[in-house]
Amino acid sequence: MGGGGVLRIGTRSSPMAMAQAEHVAGLMRAQWFVREVEIVPYTTSGDRWAGSLAELGGKGVFVKEIDRAQLAGEVDMVVHCLKDMPGDEPVPEGLEITAYLPRDDVHDAVVTADGTKLRDLPAGSRVGTSSVRRTAQLKSLRRDLTVVPVRGNANSRLAKLDAGEYDALLLAVAGLRRIGLHERITEALPTTSMIPAVGAGVLALQCRSDDAESVEAVSGLDHALTRACATAERTMLRVLRGHCASPIAGYCAPKEDGLALHAAVFSPAGDVVIEAFENGLMHTPEWVGEAAANTLLDQGARALIDAIPHP
CATH class of the missing domain: 3.40.190.10 (Periplasmic binding protein-like II)
Structure with missing residues (x-):
């Protein structure tokens, strides 16, 4: 943590992001060993840009600048909307998603x-x-x-x-x-007709991997079921190698003692839809995500994704 036992939380400066950070700050303050919490807001280039996000590199512009600040030691923990985190590339080296908070409404x-x-x-x-x-x-x-x-x-x-x-x-x-x-x-809208975004409704709490004190403080907030569902969704997206202009959706939910993932790839005009439904065990979310992606690829998802122009 920062000097004097202060846990510095990095976040975007939008009203919604600040509300999310305040929620997380309250959770951290409830832990007896966290003496003080400070919220550090950042206005990213994505927040300032009025044009298409694709021109800046996609939704990842909302998180990459804050990630660099975290790696530089400016903050100890970052609150990200998981759906804003690039799914086709790993979390930057030196950082980790230490906790997934219980999933909110995905609709x-x-x-x-x-x-x-x-x-x-x-x-x-x-x-x-x-x-x-x-x-x-x-x-x-x-x-x-x-x-x-x-x-x-x-x-x-x-x-x-x-x-x-x-x-x-x-x-x-x-x-x-x-x-x-x-x-x-x-x-x-029902999730059957408007399939949610990968990571919808999930707040991810990110720490530096070598910051043992912050990792220990944050890890107690991790929600195992949300982590499993999010891992299945993000694995599917990573295997598909979708880009910022790819209309890809994926929603994983608990089903009895396992997971059920509904994934889809669309043409931009919505006239072509490729879907996959995969079930698997709670402790093998990567397998569920890979199976769904491979089902989509077997139906032509690669050609559909590659045919969509992107910067």
Whole structure:
């Protein structure tokens, strides 16, 4: 830990990220051996950039700058949304995911200003999202809707909706709950029709591998079931070698004494969908993820992914 027994927590500076860090800080303060906790916010290039994230290298831009700060010793622990962590490459050498917090809600939410649900939106309605995963699945569900890119934090996106710039937004249920705006949710889409993002609803607590004191302090928060499900999902994504423009979804959930993973790869237009359903044991999540990826590859996922342009 930092000097004087202070545990320094690194996080993005957005309202949602700060709320998540405050939640984790509360968990850490509840442990008797953590004397003091300090939150250190960072505004990343991804937060400042108003264009497409693909032009900056994908969602990983939200985490890589904070990872470098952690490796430099500026902070002891980092709170990441797992879905923002690149799945096609390992955690940087010298860092480790020490704890996965219990998974929050994984559903995607439809938010409209007047309470209109997705099925009732008029043809041509403007739906705001910058997620290639959400875009592909939305086009598969409602090809008659117009998908419009939207950036910014949840609060600014909702302000744009209320100002009439969009007719609907697709946002994460978990994120809206974390910032106290769950009453804005018009409906939560079932995971069978809008398969969640890999790592959806999971907060990952990252430490330096050689920082034994911080690792010990954080490891007690690890949730074994969430770790297993997240490992299966991220293994699937790693084997597929998807890039930032690849519409890939994966949701692993407990099933009796094992795991059940639903994974899919889409064309950007949502007119091609390749799916896999794999079950496995709780203690072999890597096998579950690899099996799902290989099933997708056997059905042509490699050609589909490689055909999608990316920076």
